[in-house]
Amino acid sequence: MRLLAPEDFEPWVGRKVRINTLPNPIELTLNRIERLPPLWRGVDFREPFSLFFDGPLHAYLLDLEYEFDCGRGGPHTLFINQLQPSATSRHYQAAFS
Structure with missing residues (x-):
């Protein structure tokens, strides 16, 4: 497995990504990818990184795994965490270590 x-x-x-939720899918925008320093030099299997998504206030997602589909290069099942919402949108993070 890769x-x-x-x-x-x-x-x-910068693109909208469809999240397969019930009863209807919702869309979030992948705003940025943050590359992180290795946790243990020579031991890491991959470069640690995080994905940061934004969505409308009504797009309330729990800290769970969801299927993310951008139409190509996926779909991928990602575990996301909620971040502090702003006045106009919700924010989520998927971390890979």
Whole structure:
């Protein structure tokens, strides 16, 4: 099994990504990819990174796994965490270590 890397998501940056939720799918925008320093030099299997998504206030997602589909290079099942919402949108993060 190949581990996902930041390059797998670069075509998604700035694009709306469909999240398969019930009863209807919702869309979030992948705003950025943050590359992180290795946790243990020589031991890491991949470069650690995080994906940051934004969505409308009504797009309330729990800290769970969801299927993300951008129409190409996916779909991928990602575990996301909620971040502090702003006045106009909700924010989510998927972290890979």
